[in-house]
Structures are given as structure tokens and as C-alpha cells.
Amino acid sequence: MLTTHPFDTPDEFGDKLREECGVFGVSGAEGAAALVALGLHALQHRGQEAAGITSWDGHNFHTHRAMGHVAGNFDRDEVIRALAGTVACGHVRYSTTGETALRNVQPLYAELANGGFAIAHNGNISNAMHLRRELIRRGSIFQSTSDTETIIHLVATSGYRDLLDRFIDALKQVEGAYSLICMTPEGMIACRDPLGIRPLVMGKLEDSYIFASETVALDVVGASYVRDVEPGELVIVKDGELRSIRPFTAIAPRPCIFEWVYFSRPDSxxxxxxxxxxxxxxxxxxxxxxxxxxxxxxxxxxxxxxxxxxxxxxxxxxxxxxxxxxxxxxxxxxxxxxxxxxxxxxxxxxxxxxxxxxxxxxxxxxxxxxxxxxxxxxxxxxxxxxxxxxxxxxxxxxxxxxxxxxxxxxxxxxxxxxxxxxxxxxxxxxxxxxxxxxxxxxxxxxxxxxxxxxxxxxxxxxxGDYPTDLTDHDEQASSQLALLDHPA
Structure with a gap:
């Protein structure tokens, strides 16, 4: 049987740290999906395993997801035309949690009690498996192995009535890093975890708002940089109006230092x-x-x-x-x-x-x-x-x-x-x-x-100074120690 070799990986020698994902969102622009495709091209270095775009035309959500690069999957007119609407978000992916499979390609989409919900996530939920086990015990049925789907189920099962309150309730239960772009019938939501570990920036293109993992993606579509989405901030855009809320207790931010060392493009x-x-x-x-x-x-x-x-x-x-x-x-x-x-x-x-x-x-x-x-x-x-x-x-x-x-x-x-x-x-x-x-x-x-x-x-x-709890890692370590203490 042939076995893989360190050289047979997407990077040159199988010896590079890889950022998991890049996200890009547009609210309020004609042909939003085409802009998202351009933005994802600029973020391709952040994830070369798969790409996806979801759009909203005011009545229906439309999604196209595929394995491979943005080029070849989103440079065809018929694909972009099928992604109708003035609101769209996209995602490029490497997998650090979840298998390499189409079911894990984002944006993930679900029909909730409040309507459709699409989510694109850069980061990693460090208690996702702990939460997943509890959600399954309560009756949730997962369609992917991605940690991102945990957020969808937390929103779906929240006891709050308003969608935004349900979303905030979900985020208060997760630990780790997340920069999210979400699409709902009530508007686009862009947010970062309270520590701001993963990046997310906001830009403006005429009357539309743009959100992206890096400023270079704003440059590509001709948008101007407005500011970073702040750690712990939720920015909601609906019908051209923007509002900001900060539902979390303020703590000292801890953005990832490796963005400056390697992950971000040098022109960002x-x-x-x-x-x-x-x-x-x-x-x-x-x-x-x-x-x-x-x-x-x-x-x-x-x-x-x-x-x-x-x-x-x-x-x-x-x-x-x-x-x-x-x-x-x-x-x-x-x-x-x-x-x-x-x-x-x-x-x-x-x-x-x-x-x-x-x-x-x-x-x-x-x-x-x-x-x-x-x-x-x-x-x-x-x-x-x-x-x-x-x-x-x-x-x-x-x-x-x-x-x-x-x-x-x-x-x-x-x-x-x-x-x-x-x-x-x-x-x-x-x-x-x-x-x-x-x-x-x-x-x-x-x-x-x-x-x-x-x-x-x-x-x-x-x-080794981790700024959050690492529930899944700690539980796994405890389980392994228990096996060593009590072997079968």
C-alpha cells in the first residue's frame, strides 16, 4: 500500500502552519455573489481545500459549495447568476476540525424557526465536542462534523424568541476563537469572539457594507477600509442601516500574533x-x-x-x-x-x-x-x-x-x-x-x-499561555489518562 509522505501535502514540504479559513461578506450590492467570489480569490491563501458562497435575494437563499480553489468553481457565469441577491457571504477552507468532505464546506445553512440561517466561520470552537454531545443527547441531528454546526444547533435550541437574542445566547455558550459572518432574513451579522483572536475587518463600497478576514480582500473589490470589527462586537446590517452591539463583558483582547508572522498577506x-x-x-x-x-x-x-x-x-x-x-x-x-x-x-x-x-x-x-x-x-x-x-x-x-x-x-x-x-x-x-x-x-x-x-x-x-479554556482538549486528555490507569 502506498503511504503519504510529508512532501505530498498542499504546502511545499508538509511543514507549514495553515490558517483554517477566510470569510467574506457583502450586504447591499447588486451582484453581491460576484463580489464575494473576487474577495475569496484574495483570501485563497487562507484556505485551499474548498470554497462556498451563499446569497439571499430577499425571498430565498441560494448556495454553491465545492471542493478545490475559488478559480474553477466560481469563475463561471452560470454559477454566479444562480447566486442571486444583494446579500452574500463566502468562505475558503482548510480543515482543522471535521473531515475533508463537501458536507463540511461552508457557509453552512439551516432552516430555523425564525427562517433561513447561513454561517461562515473562521476560527475554532474549543468546546465544540463537549457541546455537541449534549446537543445530541437532547435530540439534535448533526449533518456535518464541523465545529461550526454546533453554533447553528445552539441557535436553534435557544429558549429566546428573537433571532438575535438566540444567536447571542449561542455565542455565550462557546469558547475559543470565532470570526463569523451570518446571513438571516433579518440582516447580515458580522462578529468576533470577545478576545478577537481571529481577524475581521469592515469596509464600504458605495452604499454596501463589506466584511472580510483581511483588508487585501477589500482592495480587490475596490472597497475602502472602515475599521476592524472589534473583539466581542456584533455588527448588524439590514436595508443599508448598520448598528453595533457589544453583548459580552469587555476583556483585554488577544489577537493571534501569527497573523503578522505568516497568515496574513503582506499587503494587508x-x-x-x-x-x-x-x-x-x-x-x-x-x-x-x-x-x-x-x-x-x-x-x-x-x-x-x-x-x-x-x-x-x-x-x-x-x-x-x-x-x-x-x-x-x-x-x-x-x-x-x-x-x-x-x-x-x-x-x-x-x-x-x-x-x-x-x-x-x-x-x-x-x-x-x-x-x-x-x-x-x-x-x-x-x-x-x-x-x-x-x-x-x-x-x-x-x-x-x-x-x-x-x-x-x-x-x-x-x-x-x-x-x-x-x-x-x-x-x-x-x-x-x-x-x-x-x-x-x-x-x-x-x-x-x-x-x-x-x-x-x-x-x-x-x-503555552492559552487565553481561553480548552474543554475538549482537557476532556480528551482526562479520558486518555483514565484509559492508562484502567486498561481494558
Missing amino acids: IAQDRSVYTVRKGIGAELAIESPVEADLVIPVPDSGVPAAIGYAQQSGIPFELGIIRSHYVGRTFIQPSAEVRRLGVKLKHNANRALIQGKRIILVDDSIVRGTTSLKIVEMMREAGAAEVHMRIASPPTTHSCFYGVDTPERSKLLAAKHNVAQMAEFIKADSLAFVSIDGLYRALGEAKRGEVLPRYCDACFT
Whole structure:
């Protein structure tokens, strides 16, 4: 039987953290679905497994969901024409909860007592399984394995009469991260969890309101950025009128710090900061904290480019494109031999040999997860004749799993959870390895250092400081311990 290999995943080497989803919504625009399709194109990096759009024409909801990219599924006139209406929302997906299947592709839709209800979700509900078991016990019948469907059932079974009250009641029962765009006959609702872990921005296009995971999606449709949807805020749009409510107790926000490191596109603005500028700043901090004598600074494309520029500018070492990436290669098919798999890697990345030969180089990348990417890149540089290969990482060591909508391996598979930096350098076969410090990362974001009492961001993947309860994880751990104590 053929088995999968780390190289046979959608990213280059099966060794990248992946954001779970991206959402985009339009209220009050003719041809809303066409705008949503454009917005989803700009958010494709946030989810390449599946895409969906739901529209509302004032009488009926219309939905088209499909596996694969936005292109090919939503670039046909007949598909967009079938999504009639001036209100629409869409979703691009990676799966971190729920199987890879059409039934889990969002927006999810249900007929409730108050009418149709469609929901698109970016994030992860960390007590979804706990809630799901209770809902099933009470008679709920689930149609998907997605944590998002839990919210629909909580709305459906709420004791409140008004739909908005039912929705708020549902949200008060969930923990974790959520940025949601919901469509109902009573209007579009956009909201973020009280900690604001996952991003959501609001824009304006003439008389219509736009909501998106990133500002770059507003740019693509020609909308102007208005502001972020605030943590714990619900924004309701109906008939061109906008109102905002904050039904949750105010707490200090903890937005995901990895949005600036890797997830967001560099041409986006996050919390009034240029993502590109922040990433250059991280590279500069790296150069200050971990200098090394070398001839060239080389980014691991494409996510390492801004940090490498910052490192080069701060250190005075020339920046060069020593690795050339092909943008025309999709998923690497499963290969029967290790040698052929190794050659297949070069379909996506190839060393700029004439530049590298005999040089001492500094490779800059955004993160190390399992370590397989870094190992193969270092090997590639040595095969191209590099005299020395030093690795610099534009984030602290990833030591903990994420439970808020990021596809992170279990902790035992994270290289930094098991090894110190010297051991990691030996594993990837680099002459030296260094990560930006957690304080350096905060300095690049304009903070003096990480606050020991109230950090400004969710940085749990680096620190283990989770800002919410992790009910499902804790219950699973307790169950496993019980099995170990009382084996069958």
C-alpha cells in the first residue's frame, strides 16, 4: 500500500502552519455573489481545500459549495447568476476540525424557526465536542462534523424568541476563537469572539457594507477600509442601516500574533499596522539579536521574503533570491520512491546555484514546525555549493499546538517541543540556527516587550499561555489518562 509522505501535502514540504479559513461578506450590492467570489480569490491563501458562497435575494437563499480553489468553481457565469441577491457571504477552507468532505464546506445553512440561517466561520470552537454531545443527547441531528454546526444547533435550541437574542445566547455558550459572518432574513451579522483572536475587518463600497478576514480582500473589490470589527462586537446590517452591539463583558483582547508572522498577506493592514512592515521589523530584530558573518541573506520563498529584507537592511549583508519558487506547481503526487520524491521537491523550489556557489548564506524563514522543510532547504543549499548555511527564523520556537483555528500538529510532532535550539540546528544540518525572541517579536509590533501579566496577543503556540479554556482538549486528555490507569 502506498503511504503519504510529508512532501505530498498542499504546502511545499508538509511543514507549514495553515490558517483554517477566510470569510467574506457583502450586504447591499447588486451582484453581491460576484463580489464575494473576487474577495475569496484574495483570501485563497487562507484556505485551499474548498470554497462556498451563499446569497439571499430577499425571498430565498441560494448556495454553491465545492471542493478545490475559488478559480474553477466560481469563475463561471452560470454559477454566479444562480447566486442571486444583494446579500452574500463566502468562505475558503482548510480543515482543522471535521473531515475533508463537501458536507463540511461552508457557509453552512439551516432552516430555523425564525427562517433561513447561513454561517461562515473562521476560527475554532474549543468546546465544540463537549457541546455537541449534549446537543445530541437532547435530540439534535448533526449533518456535518464541523465545529461550526454546533453554533447553528445552539441557535436553534435557544429558549429566546428573537433571532438575535438566540444567536447571542449561542455565542455565550462557546469558547475559543470565532470570526463569523451570518446571513438571516433579518440582516447580515458580522462578529468576533470577545478576545478577537481571529481577524475581521469592515469596509464600504458605495452604499454596501463589506466584511472580510483581511483588508487585501477589500482592495480587490475596490472597497475602502472602515475599521476592524472589534473583539466581542456584533455588527448588524439590514436595508443599508448598520448598528453595533457589544453583548459580552469587555476583556483585554488577544489577537493571534501569527497573523503578522505568516497568515496574513503582506499587503494587508492588521490593527492599523502594515503586515509587510511588521515582518521587515521582525527581520531587523533577528539581525540585532542573532548576527552572523555571511555573504548573502536569502529568503525561503515566499513567506520569508519581508523578514529577510529586514535582516539584510539591518545587517548590511546583501539580499538575494537564492531560491527560486515555481508558482505553477500544484499538489505533488504520491511517488513510489524516496529519490523520485526528492527530485519532485525541485519542481517547487530550486537553488540559484550560480549565486550560492562558495558563499556563506543566511536563510530566513517564518517558522519551523516539524523541521522537514528546513532540513530539505539546507540540503538544497549545500548541494548547490554553499560554504556555510545559517538559518534565522522570524518567530520564536513553536512549542505548543494551536486550538483556535490553525492546523498545528499535535505537540509531540513539533520539533521545538522536544529539542533545544542546538539540537534543532543539528537536526536540520545548519551551521547555526536562531529564532527571534518573544520580546523581539513584540518589539517589531511596537511593544517594549511581552507583558508578563497581560500580553497583548495570543502567542500560545510559542508560550503555552492559552487565553481561553480548552474543554475538549482537557476532556480528551482526562479520558486518555483514565484509559492508562484502567486498561481494558
